[in-house]
Amino acid sequence: MKLKDKYRVEIIDEDNIGNGISKIDNFVIFINNALKGEILDIEITKINKHYAVGKILNIVKKNNKRIEVVCKYYNSCGGCNFLHTTYENEIENKINYLEKLFQTKINYLNNSSNLNYRNKVTLHVDNGVLGYYNDKTHNLCEIDYCYLLNDKINDKIKEIKKYNLKDITEIMIRCISNKIMINITTNNENIDLKNIECDCLYINNKYVKGEKYLIDIIDNIKYSIYPNSFYQVNNEVMKFIYDKAKEYIESDDTLLDLYCGTGTIGIYLKDNFKHITGLEINTSSIENAKINLELNNINNIEYICDDAKNIKGKFDAIIVDPPRIGLSNQVIEYLNKSNSKKLVYISCNPNTLKRDINKLNNYNLEEISSSSMFPRTKHIECVCKLVRKE
Numbered sequence: 001m002k003l004k005d006k007y008r009v010e011i012i013d014e015d016n017i018g019n020g021i022s023k024i025d026n027f028v029i030f031i032n033n034a035l036k037g038e039i040l041d042i043e044i045t046k047i048n049k050h051y052a053v054g055k056i057l058n059i060v061k062k063n064n065k066r067i068e069v070v071c072k073y074y075n076s077c078g079g080c081n082f083l084h085t086t087y088e089n090e091i092e093n094k095i096n097y098l099e100k101l102f103q104t105k106i107n108y109l110n111n112s113s114n115l116n117y118r119n120k121v122t123l124h125v126d127n128g129v130l131g132y133y134n135d136k137t138h139n140l141c142e143i144d145y146c147y148l149l150n151d152k153i154n155d156k157i158k159e160i161k162k163y164n165l166k167d168i169t170e171i172m173i174r175c176i177s178n179k180i181m182i183n184i185t186t187n188n189e190n191i192d193l194k195n196i197e198c199d200c201l202y203i204n205n206k207y208v209k210g211e212k213y214l215i216d217i218i219d220n221i222k223y224s225i226y227p228n229s230f231y232q233v234n235n236e237v238m239k240f241i242y243d244k245a246k247e248y249i250e251s252d253d254t255l256l257d258l259y260c261g262t263g264t265i266g267i268y269l270k271d272n273f274k275h276i277t278g279l280e281i282n283t284s285s286i287e288n289a290k291i292n293l294e295l296n297n298i299n300n301i302e303y304i305c306d307d308a309k310n311i312k313g314k315f316d317a318i319i320v321d322p323p324r325i326g327l328s329n330q331v332i333e334y335l336n337k338s339n340s341k342k343l344v345y346i347s348c349n350p351n352t353l354k355r356d357i358n359k360l361n362n363y364n365l366e367e368i369s370s371s372s373m374f375p376r377t378k379h380i381e382c383v384c385k386l387v388r389k390e
C-alpha cells in the first residue's frame with residue numbers, strides 16, 4: 001500500500017472520534033466521516049506502522065444514519081467530528097467507547113440541544129483573517145458562522161469581521177445571560193475594534209469598558225465570570241453534571257472542591273455540607289469565587305489559590321474536576337492516603353480518567369454518568385462516583 005492508492009472498501013466499525021474503520025489485507029484503515037456498513041471508494045492519505053488513513057472519494061452504498069452536513073467548514077476547520085451523522089449515532093459511539101474503556105454500564109444523561117450550545121469561543125486572527133486553527137493541519141480556517149456557538153456570539157463575529165483586525169492575534173467572546181464579553185489580544189491597544197458594542201470589553205486582559213464581569217444565574221445562585229476565569233461552556237449540561245455530582249456526593253460535614261474554578265460546584269452544594277474548601281490555581285477564578293460568596297451571602301466556604309499538588313487536610317468528601325491532563329501523582333497519592341469516604345471525579349478526558357481511576361487503588365468505582373457537554377465534537381464529559389474501600 002502506498003499514498004494516493006485507491007480502493008473500494010466496506011466499513012466494518014466506527015470509532016469514538018468520527019472515523020469509520022475498514023481493513024485491507026487485515027491492515028486497519030481509518031476513514032474520516034465514514035459509517036458502518038457503507039461501501040466507499042477511498043484514497044490513502046497517510047500510512048503508519050500500524051494503520052493507514054483514507055479519505056472518501058465516492059459513496060457507493062450509504063448508511064441511513066448519514067445526514068447532510070450543515071456546516072461548510074466541516075472538512076477544513078477540524079472542530080466538529082460528527083456533523084455527518086445523526087446525534088443519536090454520535091451518542092451511541094461515545095457510550096460504546098466508554099463502556100469498552102471502563103468495562104461497565106454508563107448512565108447517559110440526555111440533553112436537548114446539540115447545536116448552538118457554546119457560551120464561549122476563542123478565535124485566532126492571522127493577517128487580519130478571523131477563524132479557528134485546525135489542530136491537525138495547523139491552518140487557519142476563516143469562519144463567519146459556527147454551528148456550535150450561541151447565536152449571539154455568531155452575530156458578534158459578523159460585526160467583528162467588519163473591523164480591521166490587522167494587529168490582533170486572538171479574540172475571546174463569551175455570552176452569559178444574553179450579555180457579551182470580549183477580550184482582545186493585540187500588539188496595538190489603540191485598535192478600531194475597541195469601539196465595538198458589547199457589555200464588557202477587555203484588551204490584553206485589561207479592563208476597558210462596560211461591566212467588570214458577567215453574572216450567570218443557575219437555580220437562583222449567582223456566578224460571576226472574569227474573562228480569564230474557567231466557566232463550563234454548555235450551561236444546560238453543566239447543570240446535569242452538577243446535579244449528578246450532588247447526588248453522588250450526598251451530604252456530610254466537610255467537602256473539598258479541588259480544581260474549583262470560580263467555585264461553582266461547591267457553591268451549588270453549599271447546603272449539603274457544614275464547611276467547604278475550594279482550591280484552584282488560577283487567580284482570576286479565585287477572585288470570582290470570592291465575589292460569588294458575597295453575591296450569594298455564603299459563609300461556609302473558603303478558597304485557597306494554589307496548585308492542587310499542595311493540598312493538605314482531611315475532608316469527609318472530595319470532588320475533583322481537573323483539566324484534560326487529569327490528576328498529578330501527588331494528588332493521586334493525597335487521595336489514596338486521605339480518609340474521605342466519598343470521591344466524585346468529573347472529567348473531560350476519559351483516557352486520563354481511566355488512568356487515574358486505575359491508580360486510585362483505595363477507591364472502588366461505583367457508577368459513571370456521561371452527558372454531551374460538547375455535542376458534535378470528539379470530546380466527552382463524565383462524572384464518576386468512587387467510594388473508599390472498607
Ligand SMILES: C[S@@+](CC[C@H](N)C(=O)[O-])C[C@H]1O[C@@H](n2cnc3c(N)ncnc32)[C@H](O)[C@@H]1O
Nearest residue numbers: 230259260261264280281282307308321322323
Ligand atoms: C475543568 S475546570 C473545572 C472548574 C470548576 N470545577 C467548574 O466546574 O467550573 C479545571 C480547573 O482546574 C484548574 N487547574 C488547572 N491546573 C491546576 C492545578 N495544578 N491546581 C489547581 N487547579 C488547577 C483550572 O484553572 C480550571 O479552573
